[in-house]
Amino acid sequence: MRFILARHEQGSTHMADGYARVLNKVGVCIATSGPGATNVVTGLATAQIDSSPVVAFTGQVNRAVIGTDAFQECDIIGVSASVTKYNMQVREPSEIPDAVKRSFYIANTGRKGAVLVDIPKDCTTLSGEMDFNPKLKFRGYNIDPTPKPQELDWAAKLLVEAQRPIIMAGGGVIAAGASNELVALSELLMAPTANTLMGKGAFPNDHQLSLGLCGMHGSKASNSMVPKADVLLVVGSRFSDRTTAKVADFNPEGKIIHIDIDRSEVDKNVETVTKVIGDAKLALNGLYTRVQALQSQGNPVWSSKIALYRENWDEEPNKARGFLRAPKVIRALRDLMPRDAVITTEVGQNQMWAALHYDAYLPQTFFTSGGLGTMGWGFPAAIGAKTAKPDVPVVDIAGDGSFGMTENNLATAVEEELPVIVVVLNNNVLGMVAQWQRLFYNERYSAVKLKGNPDFVKLADAYGAEGVRTETLDDFMTAVRRAMKADVPTVIDVPIHPDENVLPMIPPGMGLKDTLWEA
Numbered sequence: 001m002r003f004i005l006a007r008h009e010q011g012s013t014h015m016a017d018g019y020a021r022v023l024n025k026v027g028v029c030i031a032t033s034g035p036g037a038t039n040v041v042t043g044l045a046t047a048q049i050d051s052s053p054v055v056a057f058t059g060q061v062n063r064a065v066i067g068t069d070a071f072q073e074c075d076i077i078g079v080s081a082s083v084t085k086y087n088m089q090v091r092e093p094s095e096i097p098d099a100v101k102r103s104f105y106i107a108n109t110g111r112k113g114a115v116l117v118d119i120p121k122d123c124t125t126l127s128g129e130m131d132f133n134p135k136l137k138f139r140g141y142n143i144d145p146t147p148k149p150q151e152l153d154w155a156a157k158l159l160v161e162a163q164r165p166i167i168m169a170g171g172g173v174i175a176a177g178a179s180n181e182l183v184a185l186s187e188l189l190m191a192p193t194a195n196t197l198m199g200k201g202a203f204p205n206d207h208q209l210s211l212g213l214c215g216m217h218g219s220k221a222s223n224s225m226v227p228k229a230d231v232l233l234v235v236g237s238r239f240s241d242r243t244t245a246k247v248a249d250f251n252p253e254g255k256i257i258h259i260d261i262d263r264s265e266v267d268k269n270v271e272t273v274t275k276v277i278g279d280a281k282l283a284l285n286g287l288y289t290r291v292q293a294l295q296s297q298g299n300p301v302w303s304s305k306i307a308l309y310r311e312n313w314d315e316e317p318n319k320a321r322g323f324l325r326a327p328k329v330i331r332a333l334r335d336l337m338p339r340d341a342v343i344t345t346e347v348g349q350n351q352m353w354a355a356l357h358y359d360a361y362l363p364q365t366f367f368t369s370g371g372l373g374t375m376g377w378g379f380p381a382a383i384g385a386k387t388a389k390p391d392v393p394v395v396d397i398a399g400d401g402s403f404g405m406t407e408n409n410l411a412t413a414v415e416e417e418l419p420v421i422v423v424v425l426n427n428n429v430l431g432m433v434a435q436w437q438r439l440f441y442n443e444r445y446s447a448v449k450l451k452g453n454p455d456f457v458k459l460a461d462a463y464g465a466e467g468v469r470t471e472t473l474d475d476f477m478t479a480v481r482r483a484m485k486a487d488v489p490t491v492i493d494v495p496i497h498p499d500e501n502v503l504p505m506i507p508p509g510m511g512l513k514d515t516l517w518e519a
């Protein structure tokens with residue numbers, strides 16, 4: 001068993017999360033009682049809302065003093081109840097095997113999520129009769145991933161009759177390992193396919209039917225075509241507000257089919273015409289068989305419209321002297337990376353630039369904190385990802401604000417000889433908040449300027465990592481090539497202009513049709 005010592009419990013949870021997402025298996029972290037336990041809560045909330053299978057084991061004071069406010073006592077069961085799929089406290093040493101087996105099963109079945117197991121100190125030191133292969137019994141947790149045939153029949157009929165079908169892929173496609181099935185159905189229907197932020201990589205961005213990202217910072221192709229679909233098949237997505245924007249304008253005239261393993265998500269945010277409850281891989285296979293039997297030929301006129309929108313959104317020339325444009329940096333990084341390279345991102349402008357301009361070709365190669373938007377997630381998650389896949393390049397696309405929150409994990413990466421690459425898009429500002437203040441609050445900036453940023457090159461050197469600052473695109477590409485061959489982590493500091501915006505963008509309260517293409 002490999003134990004990796006993090007410098008902060010939150011970082012350890014994000015590492016477990018990154019590991020879990022890359023391998024689609026349970027990631028595990030451990031923390032002490034009290035503040036150690038509360039420090040994992042942000043990481044568990046992040047994993048839970050993004051349906052990542054993470055199990056956290058926390059220490060607890062001796063059973064005899066629980067409830068007395070003993071040193072480092074905390075009711076972590078109560079604290080974590082709302083941000084986990086399940087939590088439990090062991091009360092006898094003999095319960096530990098059952099708790100471990102139960103936590104792994106719950107975390108990685110159905111809609112995956114975070115589980116916390118709290119273990120009092122004396123339960124780890126006392127002896128007891130152990131059954132290391134306990135028979136699990138669950139009341140009210142009966143997972144049946146098989147979709148109902150009648151739901152598949154109705155959904156297939158709608159798809160075959162559609163004149164303007166579109167598919168939208170969410171993170172559930174990746175979790176179910178259903179990317180090949182998604183591509184097959186898309187090609188059979190000749191249906192353009194968009195992705196949510198969490199679904200990036202579920203459908204290859206270089207496929208002729210790919211529309212790219214849909215939502216607040218969605219591509220021109222996706223945000224222009226999704227509202228026009230007469231039938232919209234949404235697979236493994238919870239209809240986040242960052243995907244739908246104004247719900248009334250999301251798909252106003254179309255019929256929505258929702259495939260999801262979590263029944264509670266259906267009709268929660270967006271009203272659907274029909275549903276398919278079950279595993280996405282099984283559901284897409286079932287739809288493919290039925291659509292093929294109905295001999296759908298697709299609509300060539302509709303699918304040909306993709307070409308009108310697929311051309312890259314061109315930026316203005318790099319006019320800001322001494323600064324690189326973030327989209328060009330991201331695209332250059334894509335050109336240098338192999339198809340199976342793993343990308344994590346921080347949260348903010350860097351995240352949206354990456355989602356827009358870094359093409360993902362394979363599932364489980366692009367990861368970000370979606371639902372919670374946890375700044376500082378990307379770097380420790382990259383360490384977890386590199387642990388899971390040591391033979392492929394792993395890059396964290398970061399902003400200076402987010403990287404500053406968890407940069408202490410450089411110590412862990414150096415100690416564990418995990419040569420991750422961090423690309424810091426450094427504008428000395430909390431970029432996304434500043435962008436909102438610039439566009440919607442008449443440039444009344446408040447609490448966004450980071451005048452006290454460290455020298456990231458010197459910071460990396462202090463930890464024993466490599467640090468380099470790049471001023472030109474050629475310098476950046478050279479630095480990335482060297483970092484891919486390095487034996488230690490590399491931090492690449494890329495100065496960008498503080499006033500650069502992430503566009504496209506949907507203004508608050510507006511719909512996909514109101515996408516702002518330029519400031």
